[in-house]
Amino acid sequence: MAAPLLSSPSYASECTSPEHLHAIVDIGSNGVRFSITTLHPLTARILPTLYTDRAPISLYDAQYQYSTLSSTHIKSPIPAPTITAITTTLLRFRTICNAYKVPESHIKLIATEATRTAPNSLEFRQAIQDAVGWPVEMLPKSEEGRIGGLGIASSFATVEGLVMDLGGGSTQLSWMVSKHGELESAKEAVSLPFGAAALTKKLQTAINATAVEATAAHIREEFEKAVASLQVHPELTVKAEKEGGYTLYLSGGGFRGFGYLLLAEHEVQPYPVPIINGFSAKREHFVKLADRIGVELSGEQQEELAGKFRISERRALQVPAVAFLIRNLLKCLPQIKDVVFCQGGVREGCLYSTLSKEVRKANPLVVSTEVYRSHGAGKLARVINDALPKSTPDVLWREIVPALANLLYFHQGIPKEGRAAAGLHFTTTGLLGGVHGLTHKERALLGLVLCARWGGEVAEGGFRERLERVVGDEMAWWARYVGAVAQAVGMVFPVGIPGEEKGDNTDGIQPLERRDSSGSGSESGSSGRRRRASLMDDKISFFARDTARKGNLDLVLKVRVVKDDPDTSAVMVKKALDDIEKVGKKKNCKGFRRKVSVIWETAE
Template identity: 45%
Template sequence: MATTYSPQHLRAVVDMGSNGIRFSISSLQPPTARIMPTLYQHREAISLYDAQYSPSGQRQPIDEATISAVCTAFEQFRLTCHDFSVPEDNVKVLATEATRTAVNSDDFRARIKQAVGWDVTILAKEEEGRVGAMGVASSLPDVSGLVMDLGGGSTQLSWLIKTRDSAEVQMPEQGAVSMPYGAAAMSRRLAEAERNGTTAELKREVQTAVQEAYASLNVPASLQELAKKESGFTLYLSGGGFRGWGYVLMSRHAVQPYPIPVINGFRCSRAQFLDIASVQEAAVSALEDEEAGIFRVSDRRAGQVPAVAFLVNALAETLPEIKEVRFCQGGVREGYLFTQLPADLRSQHPLVVATETFDTSNTSGAITKLLLSALPKPDGTQHPSDHYPSIFTRDLLEAFANLLYHHATHSKDLQSSSALRSTTSGILASIHGVLHENRVLLALLLCQRWGGDVPPTDQPFKLALERLVDEPWTLWWINYLGSVASLIASVYPAGITAQNTGRLALRAAWDESNKGDPEVNLQVVFAKDAHSSGFGREVLGVEKVGKKKRWVGGRDGVGYKIRVEGTDVGEYLAGVGGQAFGRA
């Protein structure tokens, strides 16, 4: 059923940047306000930065043709806002570097006011950085590290701390430090430096500016200690220039084709981020050969890669040690909307918020508890490379529980396949604020809940998702939890209600097999009226995950033996060829 959005919760935002103007309408309506659903979005490829330079490179006012085109775009968006019934008071126009520094900025903004009646709010440098940092905070469940936003005319540097343990978003008092090194600005400066033979001087200028900016931020000791503990900072990047760099890196990823099309939440190592030669080679190929084009990288973005590479190289030699890089979709629009939310909503997990509307029986909490009870508490018995407690978090399992029944209406032929695609091109594709890792884990869990068997057309996609999983042990736990979820759904076909609660209990603990190998001991306890013999097949399905031939990689691969102990289903298992209940 489609969601009906009340007009009072709608927000229309215009982000008037240097490289383009973004028009959007979003909803802050409960209960999905945290993920700020987008109802409409459109980008006008009008470069206010380029409009301020003559062909000879001289600075000039924004020309009449550009102003007219901008006003026409605004008039069209005003009609769109009317179609969506957006209240006039809920429209916000935000302008950044290009409008802020334009020679005829006052006249330009007055023309927009005359055309549509909307005031243009110019963000000061520090405020632009603060709003951009809030956009990054909106993009992920947790953020702790350095933040850079690369626009067309400027670059902002800041630090950010937002954890689930605190409802507050911490950042420097001044918000951010702004530097005049945006993608378009750097392209112009670099071309000029190459003509004049002053490239080395430009690099020193950039490095000095970045050093001074970092020093002025007063990065808190807690963040520095975290970086020391984890062998470096996490660097969060936003802005079109950096996103273009990220899409090139995705096109060069070891897993090809890279199965997740959205840039938000994409992670790469320091070494991958600094593979400048490889990124430039890909960008040049994309410009010279249309067939070598890169998804979501326009010719304009590809043409700016050398300038971004110059900036990245300067950053690598100037900033403190960077361990990994996260790319974020959130910018001025998302940051402005995120600031409109109360702190308690900002602290919600995006994946849980996005999926809880699918929990029509309002019982996913009880199902989440069952899933958690099927995970044995770590006691050192598990393999040293198996980090399942930090991977299968309560938030992830709650999202899994929320969607446990969603694909029940599908044909059996489609259930696993539709579930597999749900986080990339299905019902969860548009969610804002989700890590790539969580998109992968949830997709594979949902697929396995329906048996994991997908048609040939989806097998390469499933394999690509599996290859993105860092540890093979995680794949084994996905198979295990998927089978447990199938058992739970069979026992509770309509969800857990007040009338059927207590029908099933699960208890898991670590044990050792006869050979001294780690083993999962799962106790399955049915209520007396649950007719447990009817669920023997599902119980056997859980046990089969522990068979060596079903381990990840086969008999010599990765997995644990599972010993299931339960009540009342021993006769069924014996009848289908099993031995004593739960025994291999």
Template identity: 40%
Template structure:
């Protein structure tokens, strides 16, 4: 990183054509307990989740450095500490230079420890002279507001009390944030000198040189002071009446906690849940990410247990020795907080977001803030039919019933469903032994684990839906992990995740390439609440209605295939498969397959809304369309082999100048390249030339023969029956050039053996 005594010269000009650099930001959060340095890319369409390119921390406590170890007196920031910090900042400038971060977009944000330092001005001048960067100082109120924005960045919705526990101070305010629209107290925030490091020192000083009785009295006096100050803060902040009523109805306020002091407390709770199990059972808590973790009132306020764990545990994940030493002070603050909060505390939500995230979140437009983090984080895997598939999923959900009070859980909102359909094909190339397991881990340790702003409940929902979408078969060692994810949710949410995952499996089987022709769909899905079905006509639950186009001679056996897939969905409703067993949560499922003359040309659902972020990812369509394009390419390569296997003569397909051509004695017209993928199969008397939407993706994907063979194998498994694969490839379209029924000679298609219909996929 330079290796010399001087900082390497920055580039005089931004490289030509590097417009994306304007979205790069380098931010230094100069806190009291440590210094966090990061580079963030705010380029659309993923701006909302604040994608981080580089992030690390300097383990320097500016607060501790300002107190003499022997006398405890306040002193200026020592020169050796200043030199250490300047060295870290120079190294950070090298990183920013390597990543082409514009100098004007490198910011140093300082808080309490810098603001109150004896030699604050000299310290900031030394940094400016050495690095060329100006230190920006946040005032008390602004620090609280920016920290609150950091919390807002970490959740889709926030409604409650927000607290930031740093090393030197604590800020408190209220916040209501829904889809990026943030409301906070008009008074800003209230700041107290009760930071984790500051409170640790103060508690130690209160007992120093005093008898046990005198020390206890001094500590009790501080406790009373803190309780009074917190109670007064709630009055000053002018908490809205609706928020107060919500807290009263729910048994307390929701707390949203950020800052290193509270994160350490959260990691202690995580440690306990992973060692002793979650909610009293033997399944350890499955997710180790602090952002989005929620603790109940009982666990959050169990300060004695947490203090004991901090003292006795040999090694605690993500809790340093310094943080461990501050646990008694944090416990002291939590006690005071729980006693002074009006209506009490309902639960505590822990956040990764702080000043750094708040500064970045403030740079975003309101339009970007409106986006949902989970949906944005899965955009890169979306395909052209994502919205149509979301409509199919929503149509499989019955409308809320006003009579029986039956209602679909609010937790399965449109953002969760859009995210599900965005990534529904990611694991298709994997074999069956691995697909379900890989899908189960995607949100906690896989490619979606780094998405900022997703709650643990949403991570669990999406993971369970994806696991069920790939048949839900797991090796024995993964069953406990699945049970642990289920424990995060309610039994009702677990059951619905299984049901929707199975519906996703059906959709994936009928559309194995992930492409839906909305003008000519292969099926239509509806659902309704139902009763009086089953052998004894006494069952109650939901009915899934699947409509397909009526065919006089169903050689493709579409209806039979759907029957088998629907039976798999029906199994979710059997009592033995209910969440918690026969006496647990679940409902019976009935299904009906209707044959109609013509399917409607639109799949839109009144429940679903178009993916709001869909229009913002024109920057890289090739990425979003990668999976269906690979599937199309797979079909083109696989065709001769598959058709030969099933007794159908075809010519060899080949790649030529970005176009896949299938040559034969066909008299069919050549399909023009219209930007839409064409079917590999043409009229029955021949083949047709096709032009994929993004033929160059084949080259980008660098598909070797080995990879092609694997995809061919996957295609064979997915297409299933001998006859069924033709229906899927042809997309159910009528062939204008094909001879009418009863006229002309058709090419024979071998029928599947009786009773031998296979399930697609």
């Protein structure tokens, strides 16, 4: 296994220290959600969850009784049996919090729409406090939108677009620009009474098609007003004009359930990433699925939904209402290019709101690998970086290479034939599977790079092929190239770079600067040359450049090694360096190819 830095072994015990633990209870319309999270400084950005659970108690359903006289659902107080059921689950959670030693001051109960509008809201909240001793914080409508937006911001390194949070009783609409730790959004999110449970009731009691159309017209009217009031950030408008539409970020159980349906119908099957956060779909696929679902499920559709991954019976009943909402809101929103599904909601938003700007701006993928950090990871990242030409996609420079450097030796203790497979699955069902804040493409890309870092040979190639389809042919090629470079670097430095401990100024992992083909980035060309020269002390250095040949863009990689040094002259090292050139061979490329030429140089 990896040889961790001195601070890493203590993380496992430190992260569960009571001072870092925070417990959140989200009393929502569709259920009650419980979580215990560690905000240890090393990993606070990704909000690591130590415990999570959900009680399927619907406050919305409990408050609405069907009247045969009026053929409508009449709102009533939260019934005593429902209050008892909730307090019982809270007493259970109190036992769990005690076991974790969560400080009382770090336990927060949050209530939203269903509690806020309940006729006996005050009595309900008092009953909870009397039973468990914890006060209930009731979020105002505007604050619920803000906190939900922070939950979405926590879900990715960057969020730029329109955001929606669909609860049981209401839905919030806003816009957001979140990057580099800074967050801008609408002054106040618009809250509309079109939650998944509320719309389900509305459609179930509609007496005819005219009533359904009246509901649709009301939704469109309210969304048109909401959009007009948002005053979308000019930066987003310019971005949308340039890219052909806005990105729409969707949160909330109703939207996530719809996302799992899209995931089940994705062209890549079985879909390789079993996590909803970070799943994206084009507008046309989103609309096509919504159009296929009527206001009532047919018997065939009910049977089909019963077997879908992560679609509960309750979520299945709400699918027509969610599809109905989608069909109507897309007629009112500005042009939408694609949709992205988010796990972050009220719980994540409450935690994210406590983080400093410095913590927020950290990249989730890099943060998630810090606890497995290799010796000299910062320097290893810069060595690999020197093998990347100007044309390298940004995600590799800024996210994948720093994370890869942290994990360069993590799978070394696994039998040789299993290392590539372990790396391939590491980001989906391995240790990074539970990390909050990653897109599916980031997960797939790092998994493919780790697989290639260990030679790329796996017993069953179907999973790798599906990950390659998720990222596309071009990014799959870059994953093989970066992985091959990492394999060579790992051969030259088989146990990291000794003497490079945490705190050494040369070892900090920061987003890497893009360099042009002369080797310089934001610094001068001479500083770039000085940097490469300094790496000669570490036995090997790379210099990569793009070169045009017969209408194609090829890659030339210059490898400079110390003459007669056994660490770079050993046969296994030479083979690893030869394998870099093989990445560009025609037989190893599908759909996208860059020919790679490796040039050797030696220095005294």
